[in-house]
Amino acid sequence: MSRFARHRTALQGLLLGTAGAVVTICAMLWADGRAERAALEELEFKAQTAATLNAAIIRNSFERYRELPFVLSETAEIADVLTQPSESAIEALDARLESLAAGIGASAIYLLNDKGLAIAASNWREPATFVGVDYQFRPYFQDALIHGKSQYFALGTISHEPGLYFSQRVADAGGSTLGVVVVKVDFQRLEAVWKKQNAPTFVTDKNGVLLLTSHPAWRFRTLLPLAPDVSTALRDSLQFGPDALQSVPSALASPEGPIPPEEIDLPSDTYWHTVTPVEAIPDWTLHLYTPADGAIANAKRDAKLLAFLSCLLMLSLAYMVWRRSHFARQRRAEEKRTRARLETLVGERTSALSRSNAQLAAEIEQRAQSQARVELLQDEVAQANKLAILGQVSASVAHEINQPVSAIRTYADNAQLMLANDQIKAAHDNLAIISNLTQRIGGITQSLRSFAKREPACPMPARVSDAVEGALLILNARLTKTGVALQCQGLEQPIYADVGLIRIEQILINLLQNAIDALEQSPNPKIELSVSQIGSVVRISVADNGTGLSEAVMGKLFTPFSSQKKEGLGLGLVISRDLIRDAKGDLVAHNAPDGGAVFVLTVPAAQNEKRPQ
Numbered sequence: 001m002s003r004f005a006r007h008r009t010a011l012q013g014l015l016l017g018t019a020g021a022v023v024t025i026c027a028m029l030w031a032d033g034r035a036e037r038a039a040l041e042e043l044e045f046k047a048q049t050a051a052t053l054n055a056a057i058i059r060n061s062f063e064r065y066r067e068l069p070f071v072l073s074e075t076a077e078i079a080d081v082l083t084q085p086s087e088s089a090i091e092a093l094d095a096r097l098e099s100l101a102a103g104i105g106a107s108a109i110y111l112l113n114d115k116g117l118a119i120a121a122s123n124w125r126e127p128a129t130f131v132g133v134d135y136q137f138r139p140y141f142q143d144a145l146i147h148g149k150s151q152y153f154a155l156g157t158i159s160h161e162p163g164l165y166f167s168q169r170v171a172d173a174g175g176s177t178l179g180v181v182v183v184k185v186d187f188q189r190l191e192a193v194w195k196k197q198n199a200p201t202f203v204t205d206k207n208g209v210l211l212l213t214s215h216p217a218w219r220f221r222t223l224l225p226l227a228p229d230v231s232t233a234l235r236d237s238l239q240f241g242p243d244a245l246q247s248v249p250s251a252l253a254s255p256e257g258p259i260p261p262e263e264i265d266l267p268s269d270t271y272w273h274t275v276t277p278v279e280a281i282p283d284w285t286l287h288l289y290t291p292a293d294g295a296i297a298n299a300k301r302d303a304k305l306l307a308f309l310s311c312l313l314m315l316s317l318a319y320m321v322w323r324r325s326h327f328a329r330q331r332r333a334e335e336k337r338t339r340a341r342l343e344t345l346v347g348e349r350t351s352a353l354s355r356s357n358a359q360l361a362a363e364i365e366q367r368a369q370s371q372a373r374v375e376l377l378q379d380e381v382a383q384a385n386k387l388a389i390l391g392q393v394s395a396s397v398a399h400e401i402n403q404p405v406s407a408i409r410t411y412a413d414n415a416q417l418m419l420a421n422d423q424i425k426a427a428h429d430n431l432a433i434i435s436n437l438t439q440r441i442g443g444i445t446q447s448l449r450s451f452a453k454r455e456p457a458c459p460m461p462a463r464v465s466d467a468v469e470g471a472l473l474i475l476n477a478r479l480t481k482t483g484v485a486l487q488c489q490g491l492e493q494p495i496y497a498d499v500g501l502i503r504i505e506q507i508l509i510n511l512l513q514n515a516i517d518a519l520e521q522s523p524n525p526k527i528e529l530s531v532s533q534i535g536s537v538v539r540i541s542v543a544d545n546g547t548g549l550s551e552a553v554m555g556k557l558f559t560p561f562s563s564q565k566k567e568g569l570g571l572g573l574v575i576s577r578d579l580i581r582d583a584k585g586d587l588v589a590h591n592a593p594d595g596g597a598v599f600v601l602t603v604p605a606a607q608n609e610k611r612p613q
Helices: 003-066 068-073 076-083 087-104 139-147 188-196 228-237 293-323 325-420 424-452 464-482 501-518 551-555 572-582
Strands: 108-113 118-121 149-155 162-171 177-185 201-204 210-213 257-259 271-277 285-291 485-489 526-534 537-544 586-591 597-604
Touching: 003 162, 003 177, 003 188, 003 271, 003 285, 068 162, 068 177, 076 087, 076 108, 076 118, 076 162, 076 177, 087 108, 087 118, 139 149, 139 162, 139 177, 188 210, 325 424, 464 485, 464 501, 464 526, 501 526, 501 537, 501 572, 501 597, 572 586
Parallel strands: 485 526
Antiparallel strands: 108 118, 108 177, 149 162, 162 177, 201 210, 201 285, 257 271, 271 285, 526 537, 537 597, 586 597
């Protein structure tokens, strides 16, 4: 090789090396920025997932206790203590509340009289018991008196422990207030879990006050300074105690996104701030600060290493091309073969994925068809139950119709004689009576035809009194025949349920039929049917004065094919509960304190704009 050729080769090598170094530096800088963006995107996704999970945990904890005060307010033991507060009754209630609170993990359960004074509590054995404390000033007591129920988060005035309070007004049969049941729930276990994590977490209310937090020093502080009137009102209410409402580090109130380490009073790290609402608890917001430095540093390191290795590989390949150009054709041929193998592999994998997708689509279609068949079968079972009910009452209805038919014949014969004797007015009166009797027969048959029909796919909200009248029209003959006295309460009120008329009629007929069967051996059979509306819930109660439900019957009351009647299939109550649960309601049963069984049907109340005009 000539000297000129050697110099040219050296110059080309120097230029190639310089270009390779520049490309490597640029690639590493690009990889650094791209890795940081990708790491932040992944961090944002993981943080949002974690925040959503924590919010769901809070919501589940809330839902677990929300209906407990209502259930307790319906018990006879609570009403007896409020109306006749004897020492023995209060001690028995204290013990029961203590056991219940320990069993469900509630912080405290206590009962206030109509003046706000605590007369029974689950912590009655503790030195800092709530018994004898006046809670009249607490908003959860005042709101329960006005609205029937309330929820309120505050610092305990006796226990000095924060918690969420659920309250429910207790009323007598006439609607007069007897007292308020309160359940206090704390979140100490959840906060302890948060505290062990390396991600500061807290929940704020509508004023930006920190209610739950992984850092106890931040509790009842605010994200931003409050307006003077708001701050004064909160301090006067003692909701968060006298030493609350100081501001936390300003960076905690920053918008969602990364927060530099010097801006927050935490271990030196960059944090990603995630905000998500807590469903089912209005005005609660969860804040999660996820450490970001480690994830970003690892992503940058891996990206720069990958860029460096990639550039090194490219330079090595370039050097090989430069030094061994005669191998280029062989290398291109090898690359072509490699691409062919990759294309074959991709084709095989694509074919396998296509087959898997087709199989999955077929399974989804099969499951959808199975679900449709199940729903159709449920509908058929419900319809069969209605027809079975019609068969049971057919004899009574035939008897009911036979009486007006016989009367029609008698009045018609009399009318002929009157017309023959020119007694026009008397004949006219007989014909009017015949018209009324035919209307009665038409009402009975129309009710049977309507009940036998399938309910529309989107039924209109029903007036509960109409459903009761339709059920009684079908069962009136049997009630008369068996001598069962029926007392109805609340039908004069225009109460509408967000459930179809036929569905309510079917359930009421099932419940009334069961009550009539249960009273066959009773000396003075009586059924009480009451209808009421509490907030957004319509409550229908069917109670009899029979022998009640035994423990064995109660245990399998809603089990299919479990029946105490010789001719029963054991499906009536099962179908009734399934029908009402499909409409977001429920059906429960218990024994009355003075004997007899009580079935309580709860359904959503129809909004005003949904009611028939």
